[in-house]
Structure formats: structure tokens, C-alpha cells
Amino acid sequence: MSYRTCLHKVLGAAVSTDPEILRAYDHDLGEMPALLLSLFRRVPDAVVLPRTVKDVCETMRIALLHHVPVTPRGQGTSGYGGSMPTRGGILMDISRMNRVLTIDEQNGFVDVEPGVVWENLAQALAPFGLDNRICPTSGLSSTVGGLFCMGGMGIGSLRYGDIKEVVTEIDVVELGGSVRTLTGADMDMYHQSAGCLGIVTRLRLLCRPRTKLHHVAIQFSNASRIGTAMLEARRLEAYSASVFSQEYMNMQAEAAGNASGGKQGFTMLLSFEEPVWNEDAVQAMAKTLGGSLMPQSMAEHEWEQRFYPMRIKRNGPALLTGEFLIKCTEFQRAWESISRQLSKDRFGLEAFACHNGTMSVLIYILDSAEDLASLMRMGKAMLPLHAVEKFGGVVYSSGLWFSSRLDSVLGATKAQRLREYKQCRDPHGQMNPGKLCGNSGVTRACILLSRLIWVGTALSGPISRLLPCRARRLRLHKEV
Amino acid sequence: MLDEQDSLMQLENFEEDLKICARCGFCKNVCPTYLYSDGFEAFSPRGRLHFLREYAAGREKMSASWVDRLYRCTSCERCMEVCQTSIPLVPLWEAARARAVREGKGPMPAHVRLRNAVAKTGNPYDEPLEKQRGWMQQEHKPAEHADMLVFGGCTASYRIPAMLRTGVSILQRQGIPYMYLGGKEHCCGSPLLRTGQKDIAAEVIAHNIDLINEAGVKQVVTPCGGCSKTLKHDYLLWAKRMGKPWTVEVLHFSEIYARLIKEGKLVPTKAINKTVTYHDPCHVGRAQGLFEEPRVIMAAIPGLKLVEMPHHGKDSRCCGAGGGVKSNYPELADHIAQDRVQEAADTGADVLATIVRAALWGQ
Ligand SMILES: Cc1cc2nc3c(=O)[nH]c(=O)nc-3n(C[C@H](O)[C@H](O)[C@H](O)COP(=O)(O)OP(=O)(O)OC[C@H]3O[C@@H](n4cnc5c(N)ncnc54)[C@H](O)[C@@H]3O)c2cc1C
Ligand code: SF4
Ligand code: SF4
Numbered sequence: 147m148s149y150r151t152c153l154h155k156v157l158g159a160a161v162s163t164d165p166e167i168l169r170a171y172d173h174d175l176g177e178m179p180a181l182l183l184s185l186f187r188r189v190p191d192a193v194v195l196p197r198t199v200k201d202v203c204e205t206m207r208i209a210l211l212h213h214v215p216v217t218p219r220g221q222g223t224s225g226y227g228g229s230m231p232t233r234g235g236i237l238m239d240i241s242r243m244n245r246v247l248t249i250d251e252q253n254g255f256v257d258v259e260p261g262v263v264w265e266n267l268a269q270a271l272a273p274f275g276l277d278n279r280i281c282p283t284s285g286l287s288s289t290v291g292g293l294f295c296m297g298g299m300g301i302g303s304l305r306y307g308d309i310k311e312v313v314t315e316i317d318v319v320e321l322g323g324s325v326r327t328l329t330g331a332d333m334d335m336y337h338q339s340a341g342c343l344g345i346v347t348r349l350r351l352l353c354r355p356r357t358k359l360h361h362v363a364i365q366f367s368n369a370s371r372i373g374t375a376m377l378e379a380r381r382l383e384a385y386s387a388s389v390f391s392q393e394y395m396n397m398q399a400e401a402a403g404n405a406s407g408g409k410q411g412f413t414m415l416l417s418f419e420e421p422v423w424n425e426d427a428v429q430a431m432a433k434t435l436g437g438s439l440m441p442q443s444m445a446e447h448e449w450e451q452r453f454y455p456m457r458i459k460r461n462g463p464a465l466l467t468g469e470f471l472i473k474c475t476e477f478q479r480a481w482e483s484i485s486r487q488l489s490k491d492r493f494g495l496e497a498f499a500c501h502n503g504t505m506s507v508l509i510y511i512l513d514s515a516e517d518l519a520s521l522m523r524m525g526k527a528m529l530p531l532h533a534v535e536k537f538g539g540v541v542y543s544s545g546l547w548f549s550s551r552l553d554s555v556l557g558a559t560k561a562q563r564l565r566e567y568k569q570c571r572d573p574h575g576q577m578n579p580g581k582l583c584g585n586s587g588v589t590r591a592c593i594l595l596s597r598l599i600w601v602g603t604a605l606s607g608p609i610s611r612l613l614p615c616r617a618r619r620l621r622l623h624k625e626v
Numbered sequence: 627m628l629d630e631q632d633s634l635m636q637l638e639n640f641e642e643d644l645k646i647c648a649r650c651g652f653c654k655n656v657c658p659t660y661l662y663s664d665g666f667e668a669f670s671p672r673g674r675l676h677f678l679r680e681y682a683a684g685r686e687k688m689s690a691s692w693v694d695r696l697y698r699c700t701s702c703e704r705c706m707e708v709c710q711t712s713i714p715l716v717p718l719w720e721a722a723r724a725r726a727v728r729e730g731k732g733p734m735p736a737h738v739r740l741r742n743a744v745a746k747t748g749n750p751y752d753e754p755l756e757k758q759r760g761w762m763q764q765e766h767k768p769a770e771h772a773d774m775l776v777f778g779g780c781t782a783s784y785r786i787p788a789m790l791r792t793g794v795s796i797l798q799r800q801g802i803p804y805m806y807l808g809g810k811e812h813c814c815g816s817p818l819l820r821t822g823q824k825d826i827a828a829e830v831i832a833h834n835i836d837l838i839n840e841a842g843v844k845q846v847v848t849p850c851g852g853c854s855k856t857l858k859h860d861y862l863l864w865a866k867r868m869g870k871p872w873t874v875e876v877l878h879f880s881e882i883y884a885r886l887i888k889e890g891k892l893v894p895t896k897a898i899n900k901t902v903t904y905h906d907p908c909h910v911g912r913a914q915g916l917f918e919e920p921r922v923i924m925a926a927i928p929g930l931k932l933v934e935m936p937h938h939g940k941d942s943r944c945c946g947a948g949g950g951v952k953s954n955y956p957e958l959a960d961h962i963a964q965d966r967v968q969e970a971a972d973t974g975a976d977v978l979a980t981i982v983r984a985a986l987w988g989q
Contacts, residue, residue: 162666166691170668170676175649195665221651222667242665263655269936286708287651401712453710456648460711463645 149212150192153236156204160195168193171237176225176547177464179521185595186580186588188230190217190237197242199317199325199347206345207323209236215579215586216321218341220261220292223284225467226545228296228340232580233588238345240291246270247348254353255314260291260346264300276353279306286453291346296543297338299506301452304376304499305385305419306354310337317348321576335567338556340545342578343571357420359385362428363445364414364437371435372412373477376499378431379414383422387499389414390448394494394510397458398451412495413440415448455496455508461617464515466527469508469542476537477505483533484509487607490614491526506542507534512617525610528603546581549589550596637682637721644679644718646711647672653705653715658944659698659951662961669695671705671715678722693726697734698958701820701949702908707940719949723822736953737821744826748812748833749780759808761787766794768806775805775843775874777834777857779850780813789849793879797847800891802882804847810837816852819860821950831864839871847877851910851982852948854878858914878910880981884919887926897929903975904932905966906942907982920981933973943969945980 153161162168172188191214196202209216215235222229231237244261251274258267264285268278278285282293282300293300294316299308306312315329318336321344328336336343366372372389379387390398390413396406414437416428432439451457459465472480481495488511497507509530513523531541541548544555553561565583568575575586583589603610654660654670663669668677674695680686699719706715726732733741743752761783768776776797782790797804812834818827834857838846848854857876865872886892902924910916917939924932937943946952946962970978 159664162664164691166686166689167666167668169680169686170666170673173649173676177649193666221654222649223651239665239667266655284650287655453652456650456710457712459646459648463642465648 149208149214149236152208152212153192153194153205156208157194157196157201160197160201162193162195163191165189168237171219171222171231171239174219174222174224174227174229176227178227178547179524181521182595182599186230186232186592187234188232189234190231191234193237193239195239195242199319202238202243202319202345202347203323203325205236205238206319206321209576210322213574213576215576216345217578218295218345220289220295221263221287223288224292224296224543224545226296226340226543227547228545228578228581230546230580232546232592233586235576240345241289243347244289249274249276251276254355255350256353257348257350258290260289260294260349262290263287264290264293271353272356275356277356278302279312279352279354280309283453283455290349290351294337294346294349295339295341296545298543299498299500301386301388301417301498302354304380304387304501305383306352307501310334312351313337313349314352315350316346318344319347320344320571334560335564338543338560339564340543340578340581342568342582342584344577354419359449360418360420360423360425361445361449362416362418362442363440363448364416364432365440366412366414366435366437367410369412369478369481371437372414372481373474373505375414375431375435375437376474376477376505377503378435379416379499380501380503382424382427382431383418384416385419386417387414388448388452389495389497389505391495393492394458394496397461397494397510397512401457401460413444413448415445417449458494458510458512462512462514463618464513464520464524466511466513466524466615467508468527468530469506470531470534470539471500471504471506471542472534472537472539474499474503474505476534476539477507479537480507480534480539483537484530487529487533487611488526490611492615492617511615513615514618516618519613522606522610523613523615525603525606526613526615528599529607529611532604532607544582546592547596547599549580549582549593550600552582637678637718637725640678640714640718640721641682643713644675644682647675647679647713648710649676650710652708652710656704656708658702658704658946658962658965659700659958661965662958663698669698671699674722675713675715675718678718688726688729688731690731693731694734696722696726697732697737697821698951698955699949700908700944700946700951700959700962702944703912704908704944707912720819720822723820724824725822727822727824733821733823734950734954737817737823737950740817740821740950740953741823741826744813744818744830748830749784750813750817751780751784753780753784755809758783758811759806760784761790762808763791763795765798766791767798769803770805771842772803772805773844774802775807775838775841775846777814777838777846777848777853778806778808778811779848779853781852782849783808783811789879793847793849793882796883796886796892800886805841805843807837807841814850814853814856815860816856817950819856820948828864828868831861832868832870835861835865835868835870835872838874843874845875845877847879847882849879851878851907851914855909855913878914878916878919880910880916880919880923884922887922892926894927896927898927899929900976901931901933901974902977902979903935903970903973904938905935905945905970905978905980906938907980908942908944908948910982911942912940920979924979933975935969935973937969
């Protein structure tokens with residue numbers, strides 16, 4: 147019996163092999179050049195939509211028995227290619243394993259299934275006086291399991307750290323169907339694993355008491371004090387600190403059909419939990435660093451818009467994005483270097499601070515993607531990543547497209563441990579082939595491809611720098 | 627008849643919108659019909675949009691199962707409300723359904739029945755036009771000419787006359803002159819537009835636009851949320867496409883009640899000593915932004931205590947009935963309605979109030 151028949155038999159309606167349904171899984175968030183995408187498979191042979199741990203175990207049992215690859219997928223909101231089934235096989239769509247299992251009000255933690263969406267979790271916690279410690283800005287759709295496997299951070303990470311510091315225990319199902327409960331160093335292997343080890347089926351997350359947040363927006367005229375301000379925000383125990391370049395603010399305004407402002411400067415949005423809110427201290431900090439406080443309505447507006455960083459795509463329609471981590475102290479040099487690299491382009495910057503003195507930075511360039519040179523221009527998304535390397539900047543995550551950067555993303559020690567762990571638990575490279583590391587031919591080819599992209603975009607940088615991106619203004623909604 | 631290629635509401639006109647989808651999935655997390663689907667990505671609004679992009683590029687075909695997925699949508703606008711890139715998703719879904727109809731693959735059987743009834747009698751209930759004025763009572767005395775026209779709408783005229791009687795009695799007692807063209811009104815076109823049947827929709831819309839223009843009124847008021855949404859938004863576009871003038875102000879009756887209450891001209895005296903929770907119908911709330919008006923009315927009623935459901939206002943849940951879902955997929959509509967009713971019950975309120983017929987259907 148083929149594995150697809152087995153899946154149908156054992157899991158019934160939780161399985162589909164309908165080509166139409168399968169094709170809907172041929173992408174994630176990232177819009178890559180068709181040429182690149184044509185180099186590997188993107189459509190799975192079967193989709194499984196588990197609702198219980200038992201469903202996951204059965205799938206993993208059948209996968210091992212039939213030597214079939216398994217690719218996990220949360221909501222596919224990551225753009226690193228991690229949920230693309232590069233060898234076909236089984237795609238496991240985790241999004242319906244989305245129950246909140248237990249809420250421990252006394253000890254302030256919650257057990258959830260991996261497919262729980264951050265915003266839905268916040269709503270479930272609210273009646274218990276609790277809230278998420280952190281939440282990515284994709285929190286209206288992305289899953290808790292997805293953020294853990296990507297090793298992401300989000301709003302609240304300045305105070306509470308990245309996802310690793312919020313999760314204290316996980317359950318995983320490995321190939322063959324065995325369930326393990328992991329903490330500490332073993333759990334750490336799954337953090338940032340992009341699903342290349344097994345399926346995370348339960349996570350225990352620490353929560354914060356639900357308190358009122360105070361928001362304040364500060365305007366800085368240049369990049370020189372941004373890094374210091376981010377570190378100061380940490381000293382003042384801010385819950386969250388984000389910064390937006392003026393061009394990013396302009397792009398947002400234009401996408402909403404409003405007029406844009408000047409070209410220079412940055413807006414910083416700080417949020418504080420009620421118990422540590424000290425307005426005088428924040429004002430003093432702003433004054434010392436040469437920043438000026440913006441109207442309260444502006445701060446509230448920016449907070450309300452926190453889930454909409456990609457609204458600017460409206461004026462693209464292509465949005466080239468480069469994402470990296472850098473020490474706050476290096477922000478100014480990184481900014482200057484990127485500005486030189488993208489001197490012919492209009493680009494926006496959005497960044498938020500993490501509690502370990504680093505910042506996660508996104509560079510956005512809008513493009514019409516209309517002509518043949520657009521392929522060359524797409525490489526521009528990589529220029530900021532190359533530019534910040536010499537200041538200790540590292541690519542945000544690994545996945546498919548940056549598998550060759552694994553050592554710098556995870557650190558050489560963790561990367562090596564992960565390779566060994568993977569070799570031991572998945573020697574044939576069945577789990578999420580093509581991502582991070584592993585022994586299968588496809589994975590080796592994908593790592594090679596990732597290396598070629600990295601080197602190629604570095605070499606072609608001087609040419610692509612000369613090709614300015616041009617956004618095309620779209621008709622606005624109300625005009626339709 | 628409209629020039630098909632020239633219409634703003636063609637799928638081709640959404641080509642740019644299809645490209646700006648960020649694939650963020652916000653729409654997927656709020657869609658009420660996705661919740662009761664098979665759960666695969668293809669069923670989600672994001673999946674449907676991806677399909678339409680592929681279809682527009684000639685890489686996918688309008689298969690029967692895709693048509694079915696496209697019709698399992700209540701036009702509730704929740705997806706549109708949260709969309710990362712402000713894509714006009716509901717007009718897009720309607721354009722996609724219209725394309726399915728054009729390809730001879732839609733609409734669904736229940737919607738064909740609507741169409742046949744409208745073609746025969748001008749209303750989806752297949753009632754004779756003579757019955758249209760049947761709701762009227764002795765006190766209702768429309769003027770020969772007035773600035774305001776009451777557009778009854780099929781549901782209120784033939785099925786829930788109380789909606790119409792209340793509004794018109796208030797006009798009458800407030801001394802606000804109104805015209806009424808009962809016996810000549812056709813369906814506003816809403817159920818036809820939502821189900822992609824634009825050719826017949828164009829006929830009834832043209833008829834009504836001419837009728838209203840000939841009356842020479844400045845305002846049109848209707849008790850029906852679907853009619854007011856359609857007359858406000860769709861007629862504006864269609865009149866433009868048809869080269870007909872359309873300058874009237876369209877109002878839902880709740881807007882008039884709220885205005886009269888604010889002006890102190892309408893003072894409810896009969897106490898309703900109950901706790902009430904209010905369901906914002908999609909077509910009145912998100913579609914027309916009428917969130918305040920019903921609350922103004924309830925606040926004016928002595929003894930009435932409003933308790934809000936967790937999902938209210940812009941974030942209100944769908945009742946499951948709209949977009950032709952109740953007529954063709956009653957089970958799906960019932961599931962969605964049950965969720966909403968449960969949410970209402972959980973507030974502990976004595977009464978679940980709402981302002982639109984479709985919303986009642988859902989429950
Ligand atoms: C508007 C927007 C804002 C964003 N903001 C942020 C942000 O603030 N911070 C941030 O870090 N990222 C952000 N992202 C990126 C993305 O949303 C996050 O990485 C998110 O955590 C991915 O979750 P997901 O459920 O979509 O996972 P997916 O993208 O589906 O999967 C991510 C990876 O994890 C694996 N995986 C998923 N679930 C499991 C599981 N249960 N077991 C094993 N492996 C699994 C997949 O195979 C894949 O490799 C943003 C994206 C968008 C569109
Ligand atoms: S309009 Fe409502 S039912 Fe239709 S796709 Fe959007 S959210 Fe889903
Ligand atoms: S919310 Fe809008 S941008 Fe996001 S996936 Fe849905 S349609 Fe696309």
C-alpha cells in the first residue's frame with residue numbers, strides 16, 4: 147500500500163491528495179524569482195491537517211515506514227522558505243492544532259498546541275488577567291510553534307527576551323511517531339530548528355500579568371542616538387522599543403493615501419507596562435539624547451498599526467526585504483553603510499530592540515517588479531545583509547534561503563550540535579529536507595544554492611546598486 | 627446592458643490587488659466560513675486569493691470545486707477589515723463569482739432560483755408586485771412629492787413588514803414627508819450582486835435608478851441593511867458605468883432614528899427592563915460604518931442595559947447568512963450562527979438584538 151493510501155486510511159478527512167489543495171501550499175510569505183523557485187519542488191504529494199497529537203504520531207509513523215519527507219508548516223508567514231516541501235512528500239499543516247490546553251493563573255504560564263495564533267492566545271489569556279510576554283507583528287495570524295521554530299522575537303522582546311526565553315517546555319513528535327517532552331539543552335535544539343528535527347506539538351509559555359501599556363513616540367533627527375536610545379529604553383525597563391525611519395513612515399502614509407513628510411530622521415515608539423511607567427524618566431531620556439516627544443495621538447496610532455508593517459506593499463507591488471540582527475551600539479554604522487549601498491533607492495527601516503542589547507532590523511525597498519532587470523534588483527534585498535556583516539550583523543534566520551549561513555545565525559557551537567543531533571535523530575534527512583542541515587541530496591543542493599545566492603548577490607552588488615528600484619503607485623481601495 | 631470588459635467590477639480590474647497580497651494570513655484567522663471548512667489552506671481567503679492570482683495568470687482553471695469554495699463566503703468583510711494591504715476583498719470575491727457565472731460554472735442552484743424569481747416578478751420571493759404595498763397601515767400616507775423616498779426592499783415588504791411599518795410610522799408621526807413607490811420597486815440587486823449574477827443585477831439596478839431619479843428625491847431611506855449597502859455603494863459604481871445620474875443620499879432607517887433621538891425629537895418612553903446584547907450585522911456595521919446609530923437608539927430606551935459581546939463593532943462576528951450562504955449552504959450558515967448565538971448567550975443578556983433580516987435568518 148502506498149503511503150498516501152495509508153494516510154487516507156488512517157487519518158481520513160485530515161488528509162488531502164487533491165492537486166488543487168496541494169498547490170495552495172506551494173509558497174510561503176517570500177516572493178522569490180520564478181527562476182529560483184523552479185530549482186526544486188514546491189508542491190507536496192499529500193497534506194495532513196492533524197488535530198491531535200495522535201494524528202501527528204500516525205503521520206510520522208507512516209513517514210518513517212515509507213521513507214517519505216515531512217515538511218511542517220504553521221501559517222506560512224515566514225519568508226525563509228522553511229515551510230516549502232522541497233522534496234514533495236507530506237506537508238503537515240499544523241494550523242488546526244490550535245487549542246489552548248491549560249492556563250495556570252497562579253504560576254503565570256500556559257500550555258498550548260503549536261498552531262495557536264498569538265492574538266487568539268492573548269484573547270484566551272485576558273479573562274485570567276494574563277497576556278503574552280512577546281508577540282510578533284504577524285501576531286494576527288502566525289503561530290506560537292512557528293515563532294519557536296524560527297527563533298523569532300517580537301513586541302515585548304525588549305523586556306522579556308526572544309521566544310526561547312518565553313518557552314520553558316515542549317513536546318515533540320519525531321519520525322517514527324515517538325513523543326518526547328523536552329526542556330533545557332534538548333529543547334534548545336528545536337528552537338530555530340525550522341522544523342528539521344520533528345514536530346513540536348505542545349509548548350509551555352510564560353505569561354505576563356495583563357497590565358495597561360503606556361506608549362510614547364520620540365522623534366530623532368538622525369541615526370547617531372538611536373542605538374543609545376534603544377539601550378536606554380532597556381535601562382528604563384521598557385516593554386517594547388521600535389524604531390522607524392522617516393522614509394518608512396512616508397511609505398506607510400502613502401499606502402494609506404496620506405501625504406508623506408520629510409526624508410530624514412527616525413521615530414521611536416516606546417511602550418511601558420504600568421508598574422514601571424515613569425513619564426519623567428522617559429522625558430529626561432529623550433531630552434538628554436536630543437530627541438523630541440511627539441504628540442500622544444501619534445504614539446497611539448503607531449501602536450495600533452503595529453501589526454501592519456507590510457501595508458507599504460500596496461505601493462509596490464513588490465516588496466524587497468532584508469532582515470538582520472545587530473548590536474544596538476553598531477546601529478549608526480550599519481545605517482550609514484546601508485544608506486551608501488542603497489544610495490539610488492528609496493528604502494524604509496523598521497527595527498525593534500531585544501533585551502540582550504541587539505536590534506532586529508528590517509530594510510524595505512518597494513519595486514514594481516515589471517521588467518527583466520527586476521530579477522537583478524531583487525538581489526538588492528541582500529545588500530543590507532552584506533553591508534552589516536562587518537559590523538557583526540547576522541542574518542535573522544536560516545530556513546531554506548540562508549541555510550549556508552547557519553553558523554552565523556545559530557553560532558558555530560549550536561550549529562555544530564544541531565548537525566550532530568539531526569544526524570542522530572534523522573539520519574536520512576527526511577524531516578524538512580532542504581532546510582538548515584542534513585544528509586539528503588536535496589539538502590546539500592539547497593545549501594549549495596543558498597551559498598551561490600549569498601556569494602552571487604555579494605559579487606553582483608556593485609551592478610544591482612546602479613539599478614534603482616521604482617515603486618508603482620497603485621489605485622487605492624476606495625477608487626475601485 | 628453593461629459592456630462586460632468595461633465594468634469596474636471585472637476580475638481584470640483586480641490584477642494589481644492580486645499582486646499586493648502580502649500572504650500574511652490575517653484574513654484566514656478571522657474568516658467565519660474557513661472555520662467550518664475542511665481546514666486546508668485552499669479554503670481560506672488567502673488561499674482563494676492565491677488561486678485567483680494563479681487563475682489570472684492562466685496557471686489554474688475555474689474548476690467546480692474552486693467555484694464551490696468561492697461561493698462559501700458570506701461577504702462579511704471580516705477579511706477586508708484586517709487585510710494587511712487593504713485589498714478590497716469582498717468586491718474581489720464578487721468579481722470572481724461573476725467570472726464563474728460568465729464561464730457557466732456558477733451560480734449555485736439556490737441562487738439560480740433567486741434569479742428566476744427576480745426575472746419573473748422583480749423580487750427574489752417570487753411575490754406578485756401588487757403585494758408590495760401590503761405592509762401599509764391606515765396611518766401611512768405617502769406624499770405625492772417629497773424630498774425623501776422610502777425604498778421598502780423585498781424582505782421588509784414581503785416578509786418582515788414590521789421593519790418597514792416602524793420606520794414609516796416614525797416618519798409619519800414626526801411629520802417628515804416621504805414618497806413611496808410600492809408596486810414599482812424591484813429587488814435592489816444585492817442577492818444577485820453577491821452571487822455574481824451581474825447581468826440580471828444590472829437590469830434591476832437600472833430600473834431602480836431610473837425610478838428613483840424620476841421621483842426627483844434627495845434622500846432614499848430603507849429599513850434593510852442589504853438594500854442600504856447596495857444603494858449606497860454599488861449603485862454609485864453602477865450608475866457611473868451606466869452613465870446615469872445618482873446623487874441621492876442613501877440612509878438606513880437607523881440613521882434617521884439616531885438623528886431624531888439626538889435632536890430630542892424622538893424620545894422612547896416605553897421601558898424595556900432587560901439586558902440586551904447587540905449583534906452588528908456585517909452589511910450595516912463594517913459595510914456602512916453604522917456602529918454608533920443602533921447604540922444611540924438603545925441608550926435612549928429607558929431601562930435597557932447594553933452588554934457588548936467580546937466581538938462587536940468592527941470586530942463583530944458574522945451571523946452566517948450573507949452572500950447567498952444561507953440559501954445554498956444552510957448547514958454552514960447554522961454553524962456560524964450557533965457560534966454567534968453562543969457568544970451572545972455567554973454575555974448573560976436577556977435579549978439578543980440586531981437590525982438586519984439576514985442576521986435573524988442566521989440564527
Ligand atoms: C506582517 C508580518 C510581520 C512579522 N513580524 C515578525 C516579528 O515581529 N518577528 C518575527 O520573528 N517574525 C515576524 N514575521 C515572520 C513570521 O511571521 C514569523 O517567523 C512567524 O513566527 C512564523 O510563524 P508561522 O506560524 O507562520 O510559521 P511558518 O512560517 O509556517 O513556519 C516557520 C518554520 O517553522 C516550522 N514549523 C512551524 N510550525 C512547526 C511545528 N509545530 N513543529 C515544527 N516545525 C514547525 C516550519 O517548517 C518553518 O520552517 C512577520 C511576518 C509578517 C507577514
Ligand atoms: S467575506 Fe467573510 S466569509 Fe468571505 S472570505 Fe472574507 S471573512 Fe471569509
Ligand atoms: S490579509 Fe490581505 S494581505 Fe494578508 S493574506 Fe489576506 S488578502 Fe493577503
